[in-house]
Amino acid sequence: MxxxxxxxxxxxxxxxxxxxxxxxxxxxxxxxxxxxxxxLFSVMEADRTVYTKLIIGRLAKKEKVIKASEHWxxxxxxxxxxxMFRYGAERVAEKGxxxxxxxxxxxxxxxxNKPKTDVEKEGLQFIADNPGQNFYGEETLGxxxxxxxxxxxxxxxSACISCHNDHKDTPKTxxxxxxxxxxxxxxxxxxx
Amino acid sequence: xxxxxxxxxxxxxxxxxxLVYYFYIILIGNDKKEVSPGEMIHGHYQIxxxxxSCHSDAFGGGxxxxxxxxxxxxxxxxxxxxxxxxxxxxxxRNASRIKELDARACVSCHSEHKNKITGExxxxxxxxxCFKCHQDVAxxxxxxxxxxxxxxxxxxxxxxxxxxxLYEDFLEKHLNENKxxxxxxxxxxxxxxxLTLLSQYPxxxxxxxxxxxxxxxxxxxxxxxxxxxxxxxxxSHAAAGVNCSACHEEKSSDNKITWIEKPDEKSxxxxxxxxxxxxxxxxxxxxxxxxxxxxxxSEARQPMRITSHDKELSCVSCHSxxxxxxxxxxVEACLGCHNDTHSQSYKQSAHFNTWHKELNGQAEKNTGxxxxxxxxxxxxxxxxxxxVVLVEHNQNLNLRPNEKMLRGVCMNCHGLAFSIDxxxxxxxxxxxxxxxxxxxxESIDMVEDRLKKRKKPEEGGL
Numbered sequence: 060m061x062x063x064x065x066x067x068x069x070x071x072x073x074x075x076x077x078x079x080x081x082x083x084x085x086x087x088x089x090x091x092x093x094x095x096x097x098x099l100f101s102v103m104e105a106d107r108t109v110y111t112k113l114i115i116g117r118l119a120k121k122e123k124v125i126k127a128s129e130h131w132x133x134x135x136x137x138x139x140x141x142x143m144f145r146y147g148a149e150r151v152a153e154k155g156x157x158x159x160x161x162x163x164x165x166x167x168x169x170x171x172n173k174p175k176t177d178v179e180k181e182g183l184q185f186i187a188d189n190p191g192q193n194f195y196g197e198e199t200l201g202x203x204x205x206x207x208x209x210x211x212x213x214x215x216x217s218a219c220i221s222c223h224n225d226h227k228d229t230p231k232t233x234x235x236x237x238x239x240x241x242x243x244x245x246x247x248x249x250x251x
Numbered sequence: 252x253x254x255x256x257x258x259x260x261x262x263x264x265x266x267x268x269x270l271v272y273y274f275y276i277i278l279i280g281n282d283k284k285e286v287s288p289g290e291m292i293h294g295h296y297q298i299x300x301x302x303x304s305c306h307s308d309a310f311g312g313g314x315x316x317x318x319x320x321x322x323x324x325x326x327x328x329x330x331x332x333x334x335x336x337x338x339x340x341x342x343x344r345n346a347s348r349i350k351e352l353d354a355r356a357c358v359s360c361h362s363e364h365k366n367k368i369t370g371e372x373x374x375x376x377x378x379x380x381c382f383k384c385h386q387d388v389a390x391x392x393x394x395x396x397x398x399x400x401x402x403x404x405x406x407x408x409x410x411x412x413x414x415x416x417l418y419e420d421f422l423e424k425h426l427n428e429n430k431x432x433x434x435x436x437x438x439x440x441x442x443x444x445x446l447t448l449l450s451q452y453p454x455x456x457x458x459x460x461x462x463x464x465x466x467x468x469x470x471x472x473x474x475x476x477x478x479x480x481x482x483x484x485x486x487s488h489a490a491a492g493v494n495c496s497a498c499h500e501e502k503s504s505d506n507k508i509t510w511i512e513k514p515d516e517k518s519x520x521x522x523x524x525x526x527x528x529x530x531x532x533x534x535x536x537x538x539x540x541x542x543x544x545x546x547x548x549s550e551a552r553q554p555m556r557i558t559s560h561d562k563e564l565s566c567v568s569c570h571s572x573x574x575x576x577x578x579x580x581x582v583e584a585c586l587g588c589h590n591d592t593h594s595q596s597y598k599q600s601a602h603f604n605t606w607h608k609e610l611n612g613q614a615e616k617n618t619g620x621x622x623x624x625x626x627x628x629x630x631x632x633x634x635x636x637x638x639v640v641l642v643e644h645n646q647n648l649n650l651r652p653n654e655k656m657l658r659g660v661c662m663n664c665h666g667l668a669f670s671i672d673x674x675x676x677x678x679x680x681x682x683x684x685x686x687x688x689x690x691x692x693e694s695i696d697m698v699e700d701r702l703k704k705r706k707k708p709e710e711g712g713l
Contacts, residue, residue: 130420132332149338159342170391171384175344201346227705228391246343 092206093195096245099158100210103243108215111140116216140219157248162212164241166231168223176200182209183242190239197249205246212241289364293373294647296552297534301541305363313356320357327648331413352383372651380411394697407675407692416657416667422698428666448634449522457497462489469495470510482573519566525634529644535564548588559588581621582606596683597622625649625660668695
């Protein structure tokens, strides 16, 4: 029995040392936060454009077979592209994903979607002043440090423009096709 | 034995006895009031003795309570398109808000066992919860300038969770409606063949055809009870081919069939699952659902008739077995127990007048307003692939805050502005809507003003 215990202890210690030695040799690998947020945004942007053009633009605006409405349930209508995007973000949050995203604007229809943190304020102003460029920064919210990326949200279809310009709660009524209407804010928690 | 030793022995024995006593109460005893930290709210007092309904895990933290809240109330909140779901607060950009008011957890606003601070809506509620996020509302809505921070919800304009009948565009859509609408939407029951909803219905044994007394398949001595057989023969059960055995027989897992003398909601559930679900979720059946037996009117906090005190609430306590008279269940069954001023005033109300006329054949079918029309309304529900009209047996869905009644009940017959005012008038509610509202909620006026300002002058704007 004693011999057996000694054997087990020897194998255990040897194994532990091997693991520790392995750890010191290998490098920590992973995806850079910027690479990650850029990839996430490319998927979000593609899906958002497809929904706006092929569903809303085609069915609600061009062929007029169904309405798109903010009150889609009551009106038995299609959800608006911005709602589609938010519902997706909420589902991702419900699943406990390690990143979050939101759609904000300097000219939001819903005032709760105006920039709130310093990075949001700086970033949204930057992408509005520098069309075609993204904004990257870091911020601490609560007890957590985040890598925050802000990407321009462009008015890609006439439906986006007319809906925002005509909305009773919009603070801006002169959006044009191709304008930066807001920004997609993606956050990833980082160590430090 | 020294005094010191005696004190230690006394302390140890007392501690052990107390521990045994409290463990007995918590784990085995029926009366757990002694370990309850305080009286429970109106919506929960019936299940006070079932601690595990909320405290399902003794070693869990806030997430256990949160999941208990969501298990019972989540579906309702989802159906009402909760204006402030948890998902609105989980984004890190709300970290500063969460620090002030953690809106991710129900218990941040609604504490249980704190009767002294429980408000009129039956829950505890901090007064400044809207202010934390919407303090700058007057910037976009000048009409809100100068309003007190605690008037958002208690002025009848907004509701934190359910704004389905209060949101601006809905008010705008229903501007200038008459007090009494021209077309009444009093839904008639079952718009599709009920059997299409019951995939498991044993149609071979109970084909849809009217049954007569000769065809009764009862195993008991019921043949000799003329009242029972007559009542069954004149119901929709007999008309649809539902024989005695359909309710009175129970098949065990080894296919052994036993005759049940007094079937309960488990038998009804076979064909009326949605109704039974509503009953068990509501005030009449929640004790049964919690495994505490049937609710008795004597246990209720509301005034009940003494003659009804010993009744045990079940499906048949309102529908009466064999007779299943829905008209009786809609008024007389309610008034047989409920004895508050609102219930007592019903028979002097305009609503009762419409009901009386319908029963006497002086008015069209489904135009009368019974107790059930408002508290257990017929509602369009989706069951599988079908949309059907069913009676909502969970009265909580229409009770408090009473704005929940607007869309599903009041607006079937009345204009929105009139309905909002009526529901805000406590005296009018107490006398069962005898007269006109004496209060006016200004939200609809504000919407009208804003609309006028928005329109161009040639369209009637300012």
